[in-house]
Amino acid sequence: MIRAGFVGLGRMGQAIAGRVLGGGHDLIVHNRTRAKAADLEAAGARVADDVAGACEAREVVMTMVADDAALRAVTLDPGGLRDSLEAGAIHMVMGTHGVSVVRELAAAHREAGQVLVAAPVLGRPDVAAAGKLGIVAAGPPEAVEFCAPLFEVIGRRTFRAGEAPESATAVKLTNNFLLGCAIEVMGEAFSLARSYDVEPEVLFEVMTDGLFASPAYSVYGRIIADQSYDDVGFTTTLGLKDANLILSAAELAHLPLPSASVWRDRLLGAIAHGDAERDWAVVAREQARAGGLDG
Numbered sequence: 202m203i204r205a206g207f208v209g210l211g212r213m214g215q216a217i218a219g220r221v222l223g224g225g226h227d228l229i230v231h232n233r234t235r236a237k238a239a240d241l242e243a244a245g246a247r248v249a250d251d252v253a254g255a256c257e258a259r260e261v262v263m264t265m266v267a268d269d270a271a272l273r274a275v276t277l278d279p280g281g282l283r284d285s286l287e288a289g290a291i292h293m294v295m296g297t298h299g300v301s302v303v304r305e306l307a308a309a310h311r312e313a314g315q316v317l318v319a320a321p322v323l324g325r326p327d328v329a330a331a332g333k334l335g336i337v338a339a340g341p342p343e344a345v346e347f348c349a350p351l352f353e354v355i356g357r358r359t360f361r362a363g364e365a366p367e368s369a370t371a372v373k374l375t376n377n378f379l380l381g382c383a384i385e386v387m388g389e390a391f392s393l394a395r396s397y398d399v400e401p402e403v404l405f406e407v408m409t410d411g412l413f414a415s416p417a418y419s420v421y422g423r424i425i426a427d428q429s430y431d432d433v434g435f436t437t438t439l440g441l442k443d444a445n446l447i448l449s450a451a452e453l454a455h456l457p458l459p460s461a462s463v464w465r466d467r468l469l470g471a472i473a474h475g476d477a478e479r480d481w482a483v484v485a486r487e488q489a490r491a492g493g494l495d496g
């Protein structure tokens with residue numbers, strides 16, 4: 202049993218914290234908006250009023266917050282994880298963040314005698330609730346090993362990316378780049394089929410039965426075929442955040458990623474049309490609009 206803390210109880214955080222609690226670990230949770238802790242409290246988690254409270258006597262504190270600004274705030278602000286974690290304790294960063302912030306916070310924790318492990322996850326909130334996430338972990342090997350009992354209850358498989366935490370970040374961003382561009386291309390494909398009065402269902406069946414028989418195509422193809430963008434697993438706002446993180450990582454490495462630029466523009470267009478809080482597959486509607494198929 203690990204003495205664990207959890208900061209950030211959004212869609213993913215609530216599901217993952219629920220798995221940690223259900224796995225028999227001793228858990229203190231904290232969320233900026235306290236109401237989101239109600240279900241976990243009812244299930245037996247202790248709720249802290251601030252980040253420091255979620256770090257008290259903890260061996261590992263997980264963070265699952267939206268973006269780099271939020272991660273910096275919960276880590277570096279007075280009373281944040283850096284001030285509050287005990288020496289030797291682990292900050293497990295589970296959100297999808299940029300390579301620069303992960304490097305910066307790893308150094309800040311090192312100076313304070315603490316350890317940062319990056320463990321971004323693959324899968325949507327329903328997958329998280331089922332304990333079936335993929336986890337990409339990187340950090341000092343003993344620290345990653347110490348977290349293994351948590352990975353066991355959270356995920357179906359842990360991929361070890363190396364000793365530098367930003368290696369896991371790079372893998373996660375790369376995977377989201379592939380997925381985001383796949384969604385963009387699916388949007389283009391569905392609009393081409395619709396231009397010839399083909400029912401979306403027909404393309405969905407053909408696509409998922411053959412070369413593209415994979416969860417990426419079946420989950421997102423389903424959403425696009427049904428236009429069920431209000432059933433939100435991952436918002437367009439967070440998709441744009443990831444596109445920007447991917448392009449920043451590429452820029453740091455002097456690497457052109459032309460497809461990422463096209464996809465990022467489509468996310469921006471969706472946000473301009475009021476779809477910021479809809480599912481990020483709504484880029485398909487942008488493409489349909491561009492082809493005169495939707496208003």
Ligand SMILES: NC(=O)c1ccc[n+]([C@@H]2O[C@H](COP(=O)([O-])OP(=O)(O)OC[C@H]3O[C@@H](n4cnc5c(N)ncnc54)[C@H](OP(=O)(O)O)[C@@H]3O)[C@@H](O)[C@H]2O)c1
Binds near residue numbers: 209234295
């Ligand atoms: N959803 C997915 O399918 C998915 C899959 C893999 C990875 N991820 C990644 O996981 C992370 C969380 O995603 P999510 O879908 O759970 O997002 P979400 O539902 O929007 O939750 C965001 C969380 O961040 C907290 N937060 C935001 N700004 C903050 C700040 N300045 N200070 C403190 N807390 C702050 C929110 O607190 P409040 O409740 O107070 O707003 C909330 O707990 C993101 O990095 C995302 O890219 C998501």
